Amino acid sequence: MxxxxxxxxxxxxxxxxxxxxxxxxxxxxxxxxxHAHPGARSLEAVELGSLQRQVAEAPGMDSDEGVSPREIAKLLARNDEPNIRTALSKLQRRGVAELVPGPGPQRWRLAAQYRSA
The missing domain is CATH 1.20.5 (Single alpha-helices involved in coiled-coils or other helix-helix interfaces)
Structure with missing residues (x-):
């Protein structure tokens, strides 16, 4: 046709x-x-630096909506947002974190295999 x-x-x-x-x-x-991610990986199995671990475990990172670097900095009581962004980029390269797609401010979340729900 x-x-x-x-x-x-x-x-x-x-x-x-x-x-x-x-x-x-x-x-x-x-x-x-x-999807409950039955094969969810543990962050314990990934060798993360101390800031990377704090960022990965920050409230909101385990959600579908994610969290902004500025919010992570506030949650961790840090005033060095650029270091938070660097840690997020490193987590992304390692497959631990991902950018939440969509318009608006940048939001990050754990990659699907690391989220609990």
């Missing part, structure tokens, strides 16, 4: 695929959110 771009049939297929992709993304997020 060949579709000519710009025809009503081609535009209908394009809209259909966009709708399916949005629905698939929502389903994937729902499935991931309710």
């Amino acid at each position: 060949t579709l000519d771009p710009g025809t009503p049939a081609a535009l209908a297929f394009a809209q259909f695929f966009r709708t399916v992709s949005v629905a698939a993304e929502e389903l994937a997020q729902t499935l991931e959110k309710h």
Whole structure:
């Protein structure tokens, strides 16, 4: 089957695929959110520096919403947000933390295999 771009049939297929992709993304997020991560890894098994461990264990890092570097600095009673950002980048390179996708201020969370829920 060949579709000519710009025809009503081609535009209908394009809209259909966009709708399916949005629905698939929502389903994937729902499935991931309710997944209990039975093979969750322990942070104890990862050799982290003291600041990296404090950042990884900060309240909010174990959530889907994540936490901003500024919030982590406040939670840890530290005034060196740049060092918090460096620790987060190192955790990301090691596969322990990830940036939460989406617009707005930067938010971080533990990678899925390290989150408990």
